[in-house]
């Protein structure tokens with residue numbers, strides 16, 4: 001590993017600008033929609049530094065950690081002195097690529113880190129933010145915890161299910177939506193809070209639900225366009241340590257940051273086999 005070159009906020013472990021992968025910016029690692037910008041209001045990409053990305057563009061059958069994802073996986077692994085340290089970030093990356101983390105993905109991550117599959121499975125199943133089976137293009141998480149519940153969270157949840165034409169935890173017939181409950185989304189001052197993929201919708205009422213779904217249906221064909229695989233040499237892709245943040249990372253129709261999934265594209269309508277049986281639905285899974 002090369003010597004440390006830069007730090008961000010004085011923390012050499014924070015931004016990942018160290019190691020042998022200086023051509024990868026922090027935005028490459030965390031996703032450009034998550035770096036350096038805090039949207040002042042809802043309905044845009046969140047600002048969480050790292051969490052399991054839930055992308056519209058995903059491929060449940062993609063091979064993990066290939067192409068640009070191999071670079072990202074190697075850089076993540078290079079950050080930690082012990083393989084366990086890279087476990088959650090690699091599971092996050094697996095979910096970014098496939099949209100879920102099933103037993104096979106857990107086994108792949110275990111092999112990647114030379115950990116036992118049982119250990120990885122124990123960690124992955126502890127966190128409800130890892131989807132254990134495929135989800136629709138839009139994962140709609142409706143908070144039904146105390147504050148949101150007092151302000152109609154249950155009714156908003158029911159309205160989403162009705163408008164999407166699906167049951168909790170299942171994929172809608174067109175592959176567009178999966179609706180689940182979440183507790184809590186950390187936006188308790190803006191009930192009812194709803195997280196849809198990477199975006200927060202706040203102060204949602206039942207009356208707004210049809211319009212939100214209509215907006216998502218409008219965005220869907222535009223944002224599902226497969227992103228071109230970046231084949232330029234690394235130094236041509238990114239300035240060393242430079243973080244490029246789009247003006248509006250959450251704008252409908254834009255494909256930026258983690259939405260640029262080179263494995264994505266094609267028909268996302270799930271085959272019947274991809275639909276989870278009712279007994280396995282994550283309907284009561286929360287955010288923990």
Ligand code: FES
Pocket residue numbers: 143144145146147148149184185186187188189191193
């Ligand atoms: S109770 Fe809904 S966001 Fe906290």
